[in-house]
Amino acid sequence: MIVLLGVVVVILGFVTRRNPVLVVGVAGVFTGLIGGMNPLEVLAAFGRSFADSRSVTVFAVVLPVIGLLERYGLREQARRLIGRLGGLSAGRFLTVYLLVRQVTAALGLTSIAGPAQTVRPLVAPMAEAAAERSTGAPLPERLREKVRSYAASADTVGVFFGEDCFIAIGSILLITGFVNSTYHQNLEPTQLALWAIPLAVCAFLIHGSRLLLLDRQLQREMALAAAEHDLPLPKGTKK
Amino acid sequence: MIKVEWLYWLVGLVFVVMAVQMAADRSNPRRWTSAAFWGLLGLAFPYGTGVANATAKNGGWTLPAEPLGVAVLALIVLAGFNFLGKGAPVTSTTEEREASATRLGSKIFIPALTVPLVAIVCASVLDTSGLFETGKATLLGLGVGCLVALVVGMLVTGERKLSVPLHSGRSMLEAMGSALLLPQLLAVLGSIFALAGVGTQVGKIVHDVLPDNSKYLAVLAYCVGMFLFTVIMGNAFAAFPVMTAAIGWPVLIQQMHGNPPAVLAIGMLAGFSGTLCTPMAANFNIVPATLLELKDQYGPIKTQIPTALPLLVCSTVIMAVFAF
Numbered sequence: 001m002i003v004l005l006g007v008v009v010v011i012l013g014f015v016t017r018r019n020p021v022l023v024v025g026v027a028g029v030f031t032g033l034i035g036g037m038n039p040l041e042v043l044a045a046f047g048r049s050f051a052d053s054r055s056v057t058v059f060a061v062v063l064p065v066i067g068l069l070e071r072y073g074l075r076e077q078a079r080r081l082i083g084r085l086g087g088l089s090a091g092r093f094l095t096v097y098l099l100v101r102q103v104t105a106a107l108g109l110t111s112i113a114g115p116a117q118t119v120r121p122l123v124a125p126m127a128e129a130a131a132e133r134s135t136g137a138p139l140p141e142r143l144r145e146k147v148r149s150y151a152a153s154a155d156t157v158g159v160f161f162g163e164d165c166f167i168a169i170g171s172i173l174l175i176t177g178f179v180n181s182t183y184h185q186n187l188e189p190t191q192l193a194l195w196a197i198p199l200a201v202c203a204f205l206i207h208g209s210r211l212l213l214l215d216r217q218l219q220r221e222m223a224l225a226a227a228e229h230d231l232p233l234p235k236g237t238k239k
Numbered sequence: 240m241i242k243v244e245w246l247y248w249l250v251g252l253v254f255v256v257m258a259v260q261m262a263a264d265r266s267n268p269r270r271w272t273s274a275a276f277w278g279l280l281g282l283a284f285p286y287g288t289g290v291a292n293a294t295a296k297n298g299g300w301t302l303p304a305e306p307l308g309v310a311v312l313a314l315i316v317l318a319g320f321n322f323l324g325k326g327a328p329v330t331s332t333t334e335e336r337e338a339s340a341t342r343l344g345s346k347i348f349i350p351a352l353t354v355p356l357v358a359i360v361c362a363s364v365l366d367t368s369g370l371f372e373t374g375k376a377t378l379l380g381l382g383v384g385c386l387v388a389l390v391v392g393m394l395v396t397g398e399r400k401l402s403v404p405l406h407s408g409r410s411m412l413e414a415m416g417s418a419l420l421l422p423q424l425l426a427v428l429g430s431i432f433a434l435a436g437v438g439t440q441v442g443k444i445v446h447d448v449l450p451d452n453s454k455y456l457a458v459l460a461y462c463v464g465m466f467l468f469t470v471i472m473g474n475a476f477a478a479f480p481v482m483t484a485a486i487g488w489p490v491l492i493q494q495m496h497g498n499p500p501a502v503l504a505i506g507m508l509a510g511f512s513g514t515l516c517t518p519m520a521a522n523f524n525i526v527p528a529t530l531l532e533l534k535d536q537y538g539p540i541k542t543q544i545p546t547a548l549p550l551l552v553c554s555t556v557i558m559a560v561f562a563f
Binding site for chain 1: 243246247249250253254283284286287288290291294303304305306307308309310311312315316318319320321330331335336337338339340341343344345347348350351354355358359362377378380381382385388389392393396398403404405406407408409410411412417419420421422423424425426427428429430431432434435436437440441471472475476479480483484488499500501503504505507508511514515518519521522523524526527528530531533534535538539541542543545546549550553554557561
């Protein structure tokens with residue numbers, strides 16, 4: 001019973017908005033010690049699981065490439081390219097990206113896109129440019145943040161609810177590994193991947209329609225902002 | 240054969256080189272502690288090879304795990320007590336970028352698209368060639384893609400100095416700060432929870448509270464439990480063993496005869512809905528916010544909650560209807 005105090009430590013740290021790194025560190029040491037591990041075992045557990053989880057930090061190798069290209073105008077050029085494509089609104093563009101991200105993740109290609117690889121240099125500037133083109137005016141700061149948040153969400157939802165349809169992904173292997181060794185079963189990854197498809201479809205329908213609604217929201221808020229500042233209405237809005 | 244450990248050494252090297260740059264950057268008010276943090280993190284990557292070899296017993300040189308544990312605690316102290324600082328960002332002006340975008344045109348996309356293209360080729364065509372360690376082709380593809388893209392990028396932009404991409408990358412690293420380390424630390428916490436027996440304890444409580452033979456309540460408890468525990472732990476992988484040992488296996492599968500693949504796959508995805516809603520899942524929610532330079536670091540989470548909640552309902556309904 002007493003080990004559950006570790007969960008309490010995490011919740012308390014979370015609620016009181018302490019530095020999350022510190023919360024995790026304290027909760028780890030605390031749980032290990034009250035769970036009956038001696039200090040050396042706690043240190044070994046920290047070291048061993050840190051070594052086993054290095055793959056989640058690998059995305060940092062992409063930063064120099066993106067940094068170099070941004071210095072030479074990658075984001076500016078991404079904006080210009082979308083500015084030239086007619087008919088593409090921010091919502092439609094992000095819906096297409098969501099679909100591409102889900103399908104590629106379902107084929108096992110989870111590392112090809114992500115916040116550092118594609119969202120910051122390409123997807124977010126393109127979505128902003130599309131929003132500015134279809135509303136016909138530069139976005140105010142608040143709406144710019146909103147478009148960027150939606151760009152990040154399209155990537156995250158896409159990868160989460162695409163990757164489980166692929167048999168060699170971490171989460172599927174974790175399920176089979178855990179169940180087969182703990183309960184002596186012979187679960188196959190393909191059976192699990194099949195059951196991930198219905199939710200992948202739900203995720204696309206729900207998030208896709210929210211992305212499409214983003215266009216109308218932007219249109220409305222731009223009209224409001226224009227009215228507040230007594231500016232001419234952006235083209236395409238009705239009084 | 241290209242091994243995934245080589246990629247980890249490359250990551251470590253990048254961190255160490257950037258740490259040296261930080262130590263020399265006088266515009267950073269906390270340059271020594273920042274350099275210590277990233278340098279130590281960099282060294283932890285190759286050291287981890289020895290620890291992983293010892294854990295997996297797959298041969299090669301081995302190292303004790305305890306010193307790495309000490310290093311991880313030191314990283315936690317440096318990041319947890321705000322010893323990380325930022326230097327003045329090394330970058331170009333808006334005018335310079337506009338001018339170079341005009342000069343290069345769409346050629347600038349070539350290196351950016353090189354990363355995913357090389358990753359795809361590695362994961363599909365070269366995966367079966369035996370060139371890469373089994374099961375690591377996509378991850379290694381990302382690494383190879385970055386190296387190729389760096390060369391292509393320097394050719395396309397005409398940049399001669401390797402220090403330029405490293406400086407720009409370092410600015411992004413400084414902007415992210417300790418958020419970059421959090422996902423790995425959560426994985427550490429998850430395994431400590433498992434070692435300390437948190438799952439068994441939750442199972443006992445659930446068993447006492449849940450009324451017998453109530454299928455729908457049990458499904459609800461499993462899905463919502465996965466969701467909530469993931470929100471707390473920031474990672475569905477940490478919540479899964481806990482909740483499955485507590486309800487998923489003993490109640491839903493053994494007692495109620497649920498179809499195991501359906502129960503487990505959908506249960507995991509109920510946890511993924513939780514990942515969308517929590518700042519503890521830093522790599523998916525906070526890192527993008529800092530990368531996109533958002534003022535509101537909860538922006539992505541606020542955008543995702545209205546998708547996550549209906550998806551949680553979908554998981555619960557699909558499991559209740561189709562898994563039995």
